[in-house]
Amino acid sequence: MRRTFAVSALLIAAATGARAETAATLYSANCAACHRADAAGVAGQYPPLKGRIDKIAVTAEGRRYLADVLLYGMVGQIEANGAAYVGYMPAFNRLSDADIASVLTWISSLGGSKPPPAISAADVTAARAQPLTAAGVAKQRQALEAAHPLP
Structure with missing residues (x-):
């Protein structure tokens, strides 16, 4: 019984780690060129994601x-953390719903929440x-901002 539990726990941990690794890899391949590897963005060009996505x-x-x-x-134009950004964010609808959910959840995990x-993929x-x-x-975004200010 203990052995089965231990093996199950290891499999769950490995699967969770694999999902995070996949999300990080997806982020690196699709987002990091603009928003940087650390998700801190580039002042005046690309808004930071770290510390904002979890709040949104x-x-x-x-x-x-x-x-x-x-x-x-x-x-x-958007405002993020008190700074203005004007630009274009491309669509990534070629990614699966599960991949998009995975990347967003991974970015959310970089914040303080x-x-x-x-x-979720259902979202x-x-x-x-x-x-x-x-x-x-x-x-x-404007409607959401009017309802409650976004970071």
Whole structure:
């Protein structure tokens, strides 16, 4: 019995570690070129993700917005941590719902929230079922910002 439990615990730990490694690899391949490997962004060009995504993901509307940003991209000006950013975020809708959820959850884990909010594949699937344009995502952000300020 103890042996079975120990083996099960090791398998669960290995699977969890593999998911985090996959998410980190996906982030590195798709996000790090702009938002940097440490998710700190580039002042004036690419907003920081670390320490912000976890705060946005605490509400269902925030998780939906984050999924929409990755699925449909975004264009226009945003404010992040008190700094203005004007630009274009490309769509990553070629990634699977599970991959998008994995990357968002991994970025969320870089913030200070304990436990960090998780974005599920179901959250992404729901967002994919209601397509938006990049401009529509920007409007969604404005509405979210009006409801409660985003970091």
